[in-house]
Amino acid sequence: MNNHMMAAVLYGKEHLQVEPVAVPTIESGDILVRVKVALTCGTDVKVFRRGYHARMIVPPAVFGHELAGDVVAIGEDVTNFSIGQRVVAANSAPCGDCFFCHRGLENLCEDLLFNNGAYAEYIRIPRRIVDLNTLVIPPHVSFEEAAMVDGDSRLGALRRVVLPLVTPGLAATAVFCLIVSWNEFLFALVLTQTDAAMTLPVGIAGRVTQYGIKWGAMSAAAVVAMIPILAFAMSVQKYLVRGLSLGAGLGVFAIGSSTTIL
Numbered sequence: 001m002n003n004h005m006m007a008a009v010l011y012g013k014e015h016l017q018v019e020p021v022a023v024p025t026i027e028s029g030d031i032l033v034r035v036k037v038a039l040t041c042g043t044d045v046k047v048f049r050r051g052y053h054a055r056m057i058v059p060p061a062v063f064g065h066e067l068a069g070d071v072v073a074i075g076e077d078v079t080n081f082s083i084g085q086r087v088v089a090a091n092s093a094p095c096g097d098c099f100f101c102h103r104g105l106e107n108l109c110e111d112l113l114f115n116n117g118a119y120a121e122y123i124r125i126p127r128r129i130v131d132l133n134t135l136v137i138p139p140h141v142s143f144e145e146a147a148m149v150d151g152d153s154r155l156g157a158l159r160r161v162v163l164p165l166v167t168p169g170l171a172a173t174a175v176f177c178l179i180v181s182w183n184e185f186l187f188a189l190v191l192t193q194t195d196a197a198m199t200l201p202v203g204i205a206g207r208v209t210q211y212g213i214k215w216g217a218m219s220a221a222a223v224v225a226m227i228p229i230l231a232f233a234m235s236v237q238k239y240l241v242r243g244l245s246l247g248a249g250l251g252v253f254a255i256g257s258s259t260t261i262l
């Protein structure tokens with residue numbers, strides 16, 4: 001292993017950059033995991049859009065916190081894991097020592113330790129998470145399934161992660177589909193018979209008669225025909241504008257053979 005790796009570093013609001021960074025070094029209680037699968041959590045999407053999170057991640061930092069992978073190095077104090085094991089590590093661990101932890105309410109821990117850095121080739125799992133929240137993956141469970149312990153079902157991931165991210169693309173596609181179908185001329189001219197079935201361009205073209213061209217009616221109909229398209233385009237334009245800046249970020253999730261978007 002040379003001591004650099006590729007990683008997706010979060011710099012701020014919708015600013016994510018894939019770049020070489022140093023492979024993390026581990027201390028006596030830590031383990032180093034080669035990431036095989038890194039998922040995109042709903043929290044990642046929120047952080048990506050807002051550029052910060054109150055406690056979980058402080059940019060600039062390697063992004064991502066749901067992962068599964070192979071143990072490639074262990075600290076000298078680590079006894080419960082060995083090199084070569086397939087593991088899944090949670091992104092946090094409670095302190096075990098505060099008011100809430102003493103009462104068995106670890107989810108309210110005042111000193112929760114967070115770990116980020118899943119969108120990289122290697123990630124350091126700190127001692128506390130190694131001790132409390134790292135699990136060996138049984139042979140019949142895939143890395144992808146294991147990485148989802150923190151997360152969601154496939155359908156939930158589609159609804160909460162994928163759909164919000166692709167909305168700009170869907171909006172652009174919807175506008176183009178509407179324009180293309182609304183303006184359809186050739187097939188409608190050949191295939192439709194009745195006034196009720198024909199598209200507007202065919203109807204407007206019908207103002208060209210053997211007695212002359214009805215310019216007034218044609219112009220009026222053309223203007224009216226544009227109104228629904230304009231109204232629709234304006235109603236989805238905020239998604240289109242979002243897409244202009246988001247497109248740059250989306251590509252990042254596809255980079256790196258060991259990183260999948262889910």
Ligand SMILES: [Zn+2]
Binds near residue numbers: 044066150
């Ligand atoms: Zn998560």
Ligand SMILES: [Zn+2]
Binds near residue numbers: 094
């Ligand atoms: Zn605590």
